[in-house]
């Protein structure tokens with residue numbers, strides 16, 4: 462039996478394990494999520510506005526998952542970009 466005394470609490474492993482599994486409402490189960498930056502295009506008052514945001518996608522069904530908080534953050538980015546581009 463080998464005991465690795467260099468990682469007494471194995472904190473690194475624990476946090477890795479906890480990081481990515483989330484409930485997917487489409488699969489109705491827990492799956493890992495891939496998180497990556499994507500370009501999202503929205504239409505604000507008839508103008509197309511593109512922003513970059515981190516999107517998490519279920520590794521099982523590929524659908525995006527956002528929380529209300531993240532949705533709000535994306536909307537903030539969209540309107541900030543809209544104001545920057547189109548408002549004088």
Ligand SMILES: [Zn+2]
Pocket residue numbers: 485486487488489492519520521522523524
């Ligand atoms: Zn899913």
